[in-house]
C-alpha cells in the first residue's frame with residue numbers, strides 16, 4: 001500500500017513531520033508498512049515548478065492508495081490568476097482529479113477544551129460531536145454554465161438525482177455508526193436544486209429505517225449551530241452550504257488545530273486538517289499537529305482498514321489532552337505551552 | 348402619510364397590537380398622525396381568501412408609504428404548493444411587488460442581556476453591534492433560469508454590475524453613519540458572481556475614502572461571527588449569503604425577539620421583526636413584542652424622518668431592559684416573566 005504525502009505550505013510541513021513520526025511509531029507497534037512518497041502542492045509547487053498541482057504530483061496521487069495533505073496557500077500566492085492559486089489550481093483541482101465527492105468533517109469539543117470554545121458553558125451542557133457530510137464534487141462549485149464579464153456574472157447551482165443519492169447514502173451509513181440522526185440542510189423554500197435535494201434525501205432515508213431524518217433550512221442551521229449544537233449528529237448538505245456550515249461547526253471547537261477531515265471518492269481518498277496553512281505562525285514550532293495526526297488516523301481506518309491502529313492514535317491524543325499538554329491554540333492563561341514537535345513526541 | 352399594517356400569523360397579531368399601542372402613544376407625544384389600514388397576509392390570508400397575498404393586500408401595500416409586517420407562516424400551511432405558501436407566495440412575493448432590494452438587519456447584544464447570548468463572556472468582551480446589509484431582490488433567489496424535474500434541478504446565482512453597485516452604496520452609507528467599516532462577504536475564490544461582486548464593491552469603495560473595506564469568504568465569515576463578532580460593523584453581502592449570515596448574527600443575540608429589520612426599495616419600505624411566527628407560543632401572551640416595536644421605530648425614522656420619535660421608542664426599550672423587565676425569551680432563571688402586553692404597556 002502506498003500513500004502520497006503532500007505537506008504543502010505554511011504550517012503544513014511541520015505538522016506533517018509530526019504525523020509521519022506518529023505513523024512510523026504506529027507501523028512498528030501494529031506491524032505494517034506503508035510506502036510513502038512525498039510530492040509538491042500549492043505555493044511550494046508554484047515556487048518550484050510554476051504550477052500549484054504539477055503533473056508529477058498528479059501522477060503520484062493517481063498512483064497512490066491515499067493522499068495525506070498538509071495545508072496550502074498563503075499571501076505570497078494570493079494575487080495569481082485564479083486557476084493558478086494554491087486553492088483553485090491546487091486543492092480544488094486535486095479534488096476534481098480524484099473525483100472526491102464526499103467530504104467528512106467531524107467537529108468535536110473535548111471535555112478538557114471546553115474553555116477554548118466561543119460558546120458559553122450553558123450551551124455546551126453535553127458533548128458536541130457532529131459530522132458534516134458535504135457533497136464535494138458538484139453543486140455551484142463546478143456547475144455549468146458559469147460566466148464572468150465586467151457587466152454580469154453567474155454560476156449554476158445544479159444537482160442530479162444520482163449525485164444527491166450518492167452523498168445521502170454516505171450520510172445515512174455514517175449516522176448508523178453514530179447516534180442515528182441525519183439533519184439534511186437545504187433551502188427548499190426558495191431553491192429548485194434544494195427541492196430535488198430534499199425529495200431524494202427523503203427517498204434514500206427509506207433504506208435506513210433505523211436513522212431519524214430531519215430537514216432544516218440553511219439559515220436556521222446557521223442559527224441552530226450556535227444556539228444548540230448538541231442537537232446535531234450528522235449534517236448532510238451540498239457543496240456550498242457544507243463549506244459554510246462545516247467552518248461554523250469547526251468554530252464551535254475554538255481551534256481548528258484539532259479537526260481532521262476526509263475527502264472520499266470511488267478509489268483514492270484524501271485526508272487533511274480542517275484548518276488552513278496559518279502563514280503567521282509557520283516555521284516557528286507553534287502549530288498544533290493534532291489535526292494532521294487525526295487526519296492520519298482517519299486515513300488508516302478508512303483507506304487501509306487499520307481500525308486498531310487508528311483507535312490507538314486517537315487514544316494517544318485523548319491522553320495528551322487529558323494530561324494537560326497544550327499547544328498555544330488550545331492553551332488557556334497559565335497553561336504551559338509546548339511545541340509542535342513535543343506534542344508529536346508525546347502522542 | 349399612510350401605513351399598511353399586516354399582522355400575519357402566529358405571534359404576529361399580538362406583537363403588532365403592542366407596536367400599535369406604542370405608535371399611538373408616540374403620535375400623541377410627538378403630535379403627528381399616520382393613517383393605518385390593516386390587511387391580510389400569509390396563512391391568515393390563505394384561510395380567508397385562498398391566497399397568501401390577496402389582490403386587496405397588494406393594492407393596500409402599493410397605496411401606502413410604508414408596510415409594517417408582523418410575521419408569517421406555520422405548520423398548517425407548510426404543505427401547500429410552493430407559490431401558495433406564506434413564505435414564497437406571501438413574503439417573497441411582497442418583496443418582489445415592492446421591488447425591495449435592500450435588507451437591513453441589525454444585531455445588537457444588550458449589555459444587560461449578555462447572558463442570553465450563546466457566546467461566552469470571553470468572546471463578548473465588548474458590545475456586539477453589527478448590521479447586515481443584504482441584497483434582497485436578485486441573486487440566486489430570483490435568478491433565471493431555474494429548473495426542477497425528477498432527475499435534475501438547478502438555480503442561477505446571477506448579479507449585474509448595477510445591482511451590486513446599488514446595494515454596495517447602501518452599505519457604505521450605513522458604515523459612514525456607524526463605525527466606518529464594511530466587511531464584504533463573498534466566495535470569490537470559487538464563484539464567478541462573487542468575483543464580479545468583489546470587483547464592483549472595490550470600485551464603489553473609492554467614493555467612500557473614510558470607510559474601511561475588508562473582504563471575507565463566506566465560510567470564514569460564518570466562523571468569525573462565532574469566534575469574534577466584535578470585529579464587524581457593516582456586513583455587505585448577497586441575497587443567499589445574507590440570509591445565512593444574518594440569521595447566524597441574530598443567534599448571537601440569543602433571542603430573535605429583540606431584532607427588527609427593514610427592507611427598502613425605491614419608494615415603499617417594509618419593516619418586520621427578524622424572528623418568525625413562533626406558532627408554538629402564539630396567542631399565549633408569551634411573545635416578546637420588542638422586535639416589532641423596534642421595527643416600528645425603524646419605520647418612523649427611515650420612511651417618515653421621525654428621528655426624535657424613533658429615538659424616544661428606542662430609549663423606552665433600553666429603559667425597560669435596564670429596569671430588568673423580561674419576557675420569557677430573554678429571562679434567566681429567577682427572573683419574573685411578564686406578558687406581551689405588559690411589556691408593551693411598559694414601553
Ligand SMILES: CC(C)[C@H](C(=O)O)[C@@H](O)C(=O)O
Pocket residue numbers: 087088091092243536537566
Ligand atoms: C479553499 C476553498 C476553495 C475550499 C472550499 O471552498 O471548498 C475551502 O474553503 C474548504 O472548505 O476546503
Ligand SMILES: CC(C)[C@H](C(=O)O)[C@@H](O)C(=O)O
Pocket residue numbers: 189190219434435438439590
Ligand atoms: C422565508 C424565507 C423565504 C426568507 C428568506 O430566505 O429570505 C427568510 O428566511 C428571511 O430571511 O427573511
